[in-house]
Amino acid sequence: MRAVIQRVTKASVAVGDEQLSSIGRGICVLLGISVEDTQRDVDYMIRKILNLRIFEDESGKPWSKSVMDKQYEVLCVSQFTLQCILKGNKPDYHMAMPSEQAEPFYNDFLQQMRKAYKPEFIKDGRFGAYMQVSIQNDGPVTIELEPPAAATDPKYLTKLEKQQQRKEKTRTKVPSESGREKSVPRSKEDPSASSGADGDVSSEREP
Known part of the structure; x- marks a missing residue:
């Protein structure tokens, strides 16, 4: 209307x-x-x-x-x-x-x-x-x-779902400080762990 x-x-x-x-x-x-x-x-x-x-x-x-x-x-x-x-x-x-x-x-x-x-x-x-x-x-x-x-409108729900997905992607791309601190020593001390490249790259991308 x-x-x-x-x-x-x-x-x-x-x-x-x-x-x-x-x-x-x-x-x-x-x-x-x-x-x-x-x-x-x-x-x-x-x-x-x-x-x-x-x-x-x-x-x-x-x-x-x-x-x-x-x-x-x-x-x-x-x-x-x-x-x-x-x-x-x-x-x-x-x-x-x-x-x-x-x-x-x-x-x-x-x-x-x-x-x-x-x-x-x-x-x-x-x-x-x-x-x-x-x-x-x-x-x-x-x-x-x-x-x-x-709130029951399918179009409205789809919009909310997309907004939620964007928020989740943002949280994934920007790890917390505690997560970054833990990832560095683990990559040096644990041979079976990843090289830490992913963590380093994500850190470099941050402003």
Whole structure:
């Protein structure tokens, strides 16, 4: 899941000549749903979007208040093109969730957001429609948001495994001081031991 959050003074969405929704000051959320998204991602994104501190407080201090703190509105627009992967210059959308699955997923996202905030303050466009979105960005302030990789994600596990392997290789290449001290007398006194060349070479390589 990927979201682009814009702080706005006003925003609206229309289909043709029909205006579907409009808000005053608040945030506009463009949301792209991935084939890998889960309920955990929904929970994380809703919590972050509603609590993102991008508004000033009563004294004018910036980055102090969230949309909920200020009792502002939220306009959500489904935006599958956020899942774009470029192949050369051509956009590829195979990571976007297919529409027959994405629509109920998106509707559930809206429902959960309305439960977490005031339902009448959550506005949206029309899923799958060709929309015209008007956004008057305030600042401009634009925040990109994605959920963190889950610990159970195979890609994430592979990354952790590679990091661990690199750490182990580093420890192997750089023996401890005590290990180097032991290796020198052993190579001189024990004929059956190695010549000590490996230890000498590793020592020379160290800065």
